[in-house]
Amino acid sequence: MTARARRILVAEDQETLRASISRNLRARGFEVLEAANGLEALALWDAEQPHLLILDVMMPRMDGLEVCRRVREHSIVPIIILTAMDAESDKVAAFDIGADDYLCKPFSVEELLARVRAVLRRVGRL
Template structure:
């Protein structure tokens, strides 16, 4: 789980960012001024810092200089200033991106994810195998086909992308916001309940036929698991078949 440090003196902004980042699956710490933020960063060793430029006790620019002496973790600046000079100075001091206030939470989440993905070299996307096979179930990414007991299960393009994403991150909770960003894209403007609808359709189409279950994690999102025990055995008696249960 990636660790994010928010250094922002506006408590309302901090709380809003923290709530949404944690709902998306990040571990979040926060500080209300630059000096406390720097001490927190030293102990926490965050994977990313969201940094306000206008801070008490230590400016965001000074924080950036000091932080860069000890860490290469990405920094996204949060600034009310729309001056090109401020942005250039911040980037030259080592910030990786900037967001000008006022901003939407969805924009922040998209920028955070994009910066972390670049930092990790896109490993999550490249590491996905072309085919996933679990008992009587197989998912063929290049062919965009799902097979159960040798017969194709017809999924819409979005259903296939959603299932592929969940399988690639099995065992890890995926929030609705994260699924919207990854599967629907950052330009999607609809309601996040569309995720719930597509999850329901996947459950209906796969039902009790496959060795997988999409678990609803209350207040957090969805997680794809294998059943730990019970249920009928698959061919060869190797793995139990399970349902995509609620």
């Protein structure tokens, strides 16, 4: 399958950052779903079954870690946490509830794209 067939959910409450991530993913052939808060992310995940989730932690209505926890109750879809929270305890907590990768802000778009490819490759989807 091609990257074009891959659906990625980007959940980020900062509109400009969400748009930038989405634009870069689309430019590489991915289909992108966008959510501005955790409840939207959970609803889109349930309805669209994306191949990968990129979740900000500090979002309104439901934080990204809670979205991760709820998704993990039903799915093994890859999840990348994208956040400004860079303490070791935050990273450990995210991995313990089911995150597959963790990237701290600020970040390089190229590094995020490399992590997306790596996670999808590990699950045999790229």
